[in-house]
Amino acid sequence: MLVISIAALAEERIIGSSKGKIPWKLPRDKAHFRACTAGRWLLVGRKTYDEMTGWFEDRTPIVLTSDREFRTNVSGHRVAHSLAEAIDLARGAGVSELMVCGGAHTYATALPMTDRLILTRIALKVDDENAPRFPEFETSGEWQLISAEEWPAEDGGPAARLEMYDRIRGSDKMI
Template identity: 40%
Template sequence: MSTRPLLTLIAVVSADGFISTGTGVPWRLPRDQEHFRSITRGHWLLLGRRTYEEMLGWFKDHHPLVLTRSMGYVPACGERVSNVEEALRLAGAGGAQELIVCGGGDAYAAAMPHADRLILTHVNANLKSGVPFPKVDPILWQMTEREDFPPDAMHEFGMRFAKYARRSPPAAQL
C-alpha cells in the first residue's frame, strides 16, 4: 500500500512574483544553488518538460517525473506523467516520502492546489515580466522559517530563504 507523499514546491521568486523571463533562472545565486541541491538531493522531483530539459544532466540521485501533455514524450531519465495526481500516485507507490516540484510555471500552477509546503527563495530584484509563480495567499499559507542574506561579493542581490506550511490540508485531500 502506498501513501501520498508530502508535496513541496521549491522556487526562486523575484520581488514582483516572477520565476523567470522565459528560460532558466535569471540570477546567478551560488547560495541558492547549494540550498536547492541540498533540499532536492535524493528526492523524487516533478518538473515541466522544458525545465526538465534545461536541467538534463543534473539528475544524479534523483527520480524525475516529467509533467507534459505530450503522450509520446519519453524522458532520457525518469518517467512521464500527465498530471500532478498521477505524479503523487507514482511517487507514493515508489516509496517516496516527498515529491518536490521544481518548475516551471505550468508545473507550479498545477501543483499549488495540492501542495503541503513551499520552500521559496525571495530575491530582492524585479523582473517586471515573465513566468509568474502562483500567488502565496497568507490565508492559506503560514511562513514557518525565514533566513535573510544581504547582497555580497558573490551575490548581486539580497535574498531570503523562506518555508511555508499550508494552514489546512490541500483541497485535493479533503
C-alpha cells in the same frame, strides 16, 4: 503524500526570463536547491526538464507532460501526464514526499495540492513583462510562515530571504 514546492522568486513572483536563462546568479540558492533536492523525487514540467538536462544525478525527476509520445532516455527518470499520476508513481515507489521544482505551469498545477512552500525571495527587480511567474498565493490566512532567514548580498549578487510556509489545512486533502 507531502507535496513541497521549492522556487526562487524575484520581485513580482518572477521565476525566470522570457528570453530563456534565469536572470540572476545566486550560488547560495543553487547550493540550497541542490541540498533540498538531493536523493528526492521531483516533479518538473517538461520545459524545465529540457532546460535542466544533465542536472538530475542522484535525484528522480518525474516529467510532467501532456504529450503521450514523450519519452525520456535517461534510466530511472519517470513521466506523468497529471499531478495525480505523478503522485501515484511516487507513492508506488514508497516515496512520501514529492518536491515540485517548476516551472510556472507546473507550480500552478501543483499549488492546490501543495502542503509546503520553500521560497527564496530575491531582492531583484526584473524588467520582463512576459517572464514566467510563480502563481499567486495568499500569505495571510491560508499559509503560515514557519521560518525565515535573511541572506545578505554576496559577491555583487542580490540579497535574498529564504522563507518556508506550511499550508493551514483542515482534513480536505484527498491525496
